Every structure is written in C-alpha cells, then in structure tokens.
Amino acid sequence: MNRPRKSATKSQIINFKLLDLLPTMSPDEQLEVFERVIKSSNPAVRPRALGLGAAILSNSRLLEYLREEDDVRRNAAVEILKLRRQRSLNLACYLLEDQDPQVVLQAVQILSHLRDRQALEALIGVLDHRDPNVVQAAIVALGRIGDVRAVDSIRRFLKAEPWLQVAAVETIGKIGSPDVIPDLVPLLREPVFTSLVTEALVQIGGAQAVSALVDYWMERPEELRSENTLRRLAEMLESLTSAPPDAAGLEELLEEQVRSGDKDLRIQAVRCLVALRGSNRGLWMF
Numbered sequence: 001m002n003r004p005r006k007s008a009t010k011s012q013i014i015n016f017k018l019l020d021l022l023p024t025m026s027p028d029e030q031l032e033v034f035e036r037v038i039k040s041s042n043p044a045v046r047p048r049a050l051g052l053g054a055a056i057l058s059n060s061r062l063l064e065y066l067r068e069e070d071d072v073r074r075n076a077a078v079e080i081l082k083l084r085r086q087r088s089l090n091l092a093c094y095l096l097e098d099q100d101p102q103v104v105l106q107a108v109q110i111l112s113h114l115r116d117r118q119a120l121e122a123l124i125g126v127l128d129h130r131d132p133n134v135v136q137a138a139i140v141a142l143g144r145i146g147d148v149r150a151v152d153s154i155r156r157f158l159k160a161e162p163w164l165q166v167a168a169v170e171t172i173g174k175i176g177s178p179d180v181i182p183d184l185v186p187l188l189r190e191p192v193f194t195s196l197v198t199e200a201l202v203q204i205g206g207a208q209a210v211s212a213l214v215d216y217w218m219e220r221p222e223e224l225r226s227e228n229t230l231r232r233l234a235e236m237l238e239s240l241t242s243a244p245p246d247a248a249g250l251e252e253l254l255e256e257q258v259r260s261g262d263k264d265l266r267i268q269a270v271r272c273l274v275a276l277r278g279s280n281r282g283l284w285m286f
Contacts (some may be wrong), residue, residue, distance in 0.1 A: 015045050019052065030056050038076045053080045059091055066095070066103050078106050082113045089114060093122045101131035108134060112141035120145060124153045136167050143171030151177040158183050166196060173200030181208050188216050202232055210236050211245040224253055225261070230268035237275035244276050251276060 015037045025033065034056065037049040053076060057065075065077035081088040088110055095107035108126060111119045123145070126138040139157060142150040150171075157168035158180075169187065172180050173196075184200060187193040201209040213233070217223040224230065237244055254276075257269035 015040050015042070019045075019048050027056065031061075035073070039072055050076065050079050050083060053077075054083045062091075063095075066106055067100060074106070078110060081110045085114060086116065089116055089118060093119055096122050096126050101129070101134055104129065104131070105134050105137055108137040108141050112137065112144050115144050115146075117145055117147050120147050120149060124150060127153055127157075132161070132164065136164055139164065139167040139171050143167075143174040146175050148175055148177050151175055151180055155180055155183055158187065162192065165193065169193060169196045169200050173203040176204045178204055178206050178208050180204075181212055185212050185216075188212065198232075202236060205236055205239055207240055207242055207245050210240065211247070214245070214247040214250055218247065218249060218253075221253060224250075225257065225265070227265050227268055230254075230257070230265065230272060234268050234271035234275060237272055240275070 018033045018037060030052070034049060034052050037045055038053065040046060040049065057077075057080060062077045062080060065073040068074055081092065092107045092110040092114070095103055096111075098104050098107070104126065108123065111123060120142070123138050123141050127135055129135050129138070135157075139154055142154060154168050154171055154175075157164045158172075159165070160168070165187070169184065172184065181201065181204065184197050188197045188201075198213065201213050210233070213236070217229065217233075224233075251273065254269045254273050258266050258273070261269060
C-alpha cells in the first residue's frame with residue numbers, strides 16, 4: 001500500500017520541479033511540460049498547469065485540443081479559454097459555427113462562463129442547432145447572461161421536450177421577465193414542473209407572479225399551511241411596489257394560521273397579512 005503512494009509523491013515532486021524550471025525552457029519544451037503536467041491528478045498541480053497553458057498556448061493549439069478525443073486535453077482547452085476571460089469571447093463565438101457539435105457545445109460552455117452580453121445574438125442563433133445538447137446548453141448560457149432580449153427566443157421551449165422545458169423555465173426565472181408568466185402558469189399545474197415554475201415565479205416577482213401563485217395555492221390550501229410557502233409569499237408581498245392583488249379567501253386562511261399554527265408558521269402568516277392589509281387596516285386579532 002505504501003509503494004504506490006511513494007511513487008505518486010515522487011511524480012508530483014517532479015511535476016512541481018518542471019513547472020519551476022519553465023522560465024529557462026524553450027517554447028517547445030514548455031509545451032512538452034504542459035502536456036505532461038496537465039495529466040496530473042494532484043489538485044495543486046492542475047491550476048498551475050492551466051495557468052501555464054493560458055500563457056503559452058496559441059488559439060490554433062487550443063483549437064487542436066478542442067477537436068481531440070483526449071478528454072484531458074479537450075477539457076484543459078476549455079478551462080484555459082475560461083481563464084482568458086474576455087480574450088476568449090471572439091474565438092468562442094466563432095466556434096459556435098463549427099461543424100463538430102462537441103466543439104460548439106464547448107464554445108457554449110465557455111460563453112456561459114463569461115456571461116458577456118456581447119455573445120447574446122450568437123447564442124440565440126445556436127438555439128436552432130441540430131444537436132439538442134447544444135440547444136440545452138445555450139438556453140442555460142442565456143440564463144446566466146440574464147438579458148431580457150433573449151426571452152422571446154426561449155419562450156418556445158416551454159412546449160418542447162421535458163429537459164429543454166426545464167432549462168427554459170429556469171432561464172426565464174433568472175432573466176425575470178413578467179411577460180412570460182402566462183406561458184408559465186399552465187406548467188405550474190403539472191407536477192413534474194410545479195417546483196421549478198414556482199421558483200421561477202418567485203424570482204420574477206411582482207403582482208402578476210403573486211397572483212398566479214396565490215391562485216394555485218388557494219386550489220391546494222394545504223400548501224398555505226407550510227411555513228416555507230408562507231415565507232415565500234411574505235417575501236413576494238413585501239417586495240411589491242404596487243397594491244397586492246385581490247385573492248378571495250386568502251386573508252381568512254392566513255388568519256386561521258395565525259390562530260392555530262405553530263410559532264414559525266404564525267410569524268410568516270402575520271408577515272403576509274401585514275403586507276396585504278397595510279397600515280390602514282392593521283391586524284385586528286392582535
């Protein structure tokens with residue numbers, strides 16, 4: 001059991017020494033060192049190897065790695081392009097038109113990491129890609145960028161295959177456009193999507209989102225006997241900048257929780273009632 005550990009330690013020491021000697025090496029020698037040390041499983045070696053690659057590798061070399069079957073080199077190229085941040089933007093956008101779907105997928109992942117609005121139109125164009133994995137990754141990337149201009153292009157995926165629907169719901173929630181709430185509401189009543197759509201509506205916020213969730217919860221009063229549900233409702237109501245929507249029976253149900261619920265449930269119910277009634281009406285039961 002000790003021999004493999006000693007051998008691994010020796011290999012790690014050699015890798016560190018090679019990295020320390022880099023300034024004295026020729027470009028070809030540096031490349032050789034990179035291709036050796038990037039295979040190290042030592043978590044302390046890999047960041048230094050990636051930093052080395054970011055400094056010495058040309059775009060053409062990185063493109064070669066991206067097209068290789070070697071997972072280590074391909075993944076290293078993706079990580080290096082992420083490290084280069086904005087310097088990778090144009091290259092990644094260019095790669096979105098590559099004939100290899102795997103290269104396109106990697107380019108989308110890089111742009112998702114960068115979160116740069118300059119990539120918005122290019123990523124929207126990828127939504128028509130023939131590979132569904134690329135499409136799903138592009139939807140996620142647009143959510144990370146968070147630009148409302150992408151919403152109309154993503155809306156159609158709410159009626160696509162389930163895994164694309166999931167990505168679309170999550171992305172719409174992150175972007176936060178109230179215009180899509182009518183498209184989300186039907187999915188709220190599909191058990192597979194209920195929690196995802198609820199989260200998206202909470203993220204979007206506003207009176208329309210509150211109204212949609214309250215209508216759904218009022219159909220299922222047991223939901224409003226949950227501390228977590230009431231906390232979310234209270235937070236949404238407290239963040240409204242306009243009058244809360246009317247919801248027949250909601251105040252009565254909340255009053256019931258104030259009278260009969262446990263302490264934490266009562267606190268959230270009171271928060272909801274205060275937000276609904278404002279300073280003019282108050283809480284007569286107190």
